[in-house]
Amino acid sequence: MNRRLIGALLVLVAALYALSLAVGPVWWPWRLGDAIGWTIVWELRVPRASLGLLIGGALGLSGAVLQGWLRNPLAEPGVIGVSSCAGFAAVCAFYSGLAAAFTLALPLAGILGAAIAVALLMNAVRSGTGTVSLLLMGVAINAIAAAAIALVLAMSPNPFAFQEISLWLAGSIVDRDLRYLAIAAPFLLLGGAIVLGAGRWLDALALGEDTAKSLGADTRSLGLRLTLGVGLMVGAATSIAGVIGFVGLVAPHLVRAKVGYRPGATLVPSMLMGAVLVLAADIVVRLLPTAYELQLGVFTSLVGAPFLVRAVRKARAAWLAA
């Protein structure tokens, strides 16, 4: 079942990637048959589609990892504040001019911010009461990060900076060139490689931390490994695109039932489903008849928020039944 699902998702990802190269203000740009058409493809469409693929995959995978690790179906990088914390760190690097002087400062700052948020959340979950602690800590991190982003933007000498809070809190991959792809891709791929091998330990953790330890899991090193992997993926993704919310929530929910609810088995399908969601959303925002192109993060939130409501209701029903 898993192989068929992965195969079907791969076909869908490939089709959406190809469509992403074709759709935009200039449709099928290669049909122009001259240097301009190919410049549009290589300089604009390829970076955009590739970032959609990698960032979507990273967010879907991060959501599946967090949900398996924290044993909580509501865990999602955007909802629990990992993305906004990464966004704040990236904003500091970008508007201070550090990113202009040292290109890698942008993804590195995002990764640091994301890793700090993950560590804070793990601490809250260990010392608190599960879902409530996780969501409250997420609400607090999101609120502090949004306020801190607004403060940094207000201090920027560029007159346009203060209007850009929406660009960071509702992300977009429009007009990112190959440089952004080059600086983000290694971190996204490395983060993915780090967490993809942890599937069997996530399955063990689903039985409880003590059982996982009895099965040979080193939960401390596993925690560090997952923090690093999620930090790399969410940090690099957010520093390039801003917060693209709910992908990490929706992607695992769409595939979980099809893989028998095993956390480890959701990783690859969630990654591919995340890529499908972001590539599809990025195509839709180009086609919507809005006066200005809608932020990708706005669209994913509009589509994804009902999933959060549904997940909260299910969690509440399970809590009442317990």
Next chain:
Amino acid sequence: MPILELHWASTLAESETLIARMAKALGNEVEGRRLVEKMQADRQVLAWTQPPVGTAAVLQANRGTNGRGSLMNELLGLSGFRNLAAELGLPAFGRMSLETVLAGQPDLLVLDAETNANPARGTEFVDHHLMKVLEERAKVAQVPMKYAVCAGPESVEVLRRLAEARAAVKPGTAAR
């Protein structure tokens, strides 16, 4: 205290009327008339009276541009350029993607180095690799947008910069 209500001047002619009204309200009609006459004289010197030499694309922060009915549209016309945004039917304050600009094959790119000087997501398009491709195909004129938002005496500075750029643009030389 008397109150004088003035509407937004989006054309040079409107700005001259407003200057005259303001000068009259301040009791300084002679100075107002002198200012308007200087604007008209400068404009006459800088205006291009022959057929347009090419197409210009104005690129501002957040992919903003000035289309139909904008002051920049009038200034480009006076300087001998067709405005790509207006030809595409965009409004006075519209947005134009980089690929639309590239596909429009402009002869002149009008940018604002002043607002691009400090980092912001809205102005980082100037560092996009596509801009290097565009700059190889078209002449670039740096025009501070503070001179091109409201019509007035400072609009002459825009005409002067566009006239300098026009001298470097030979009609139809943009690589096709």
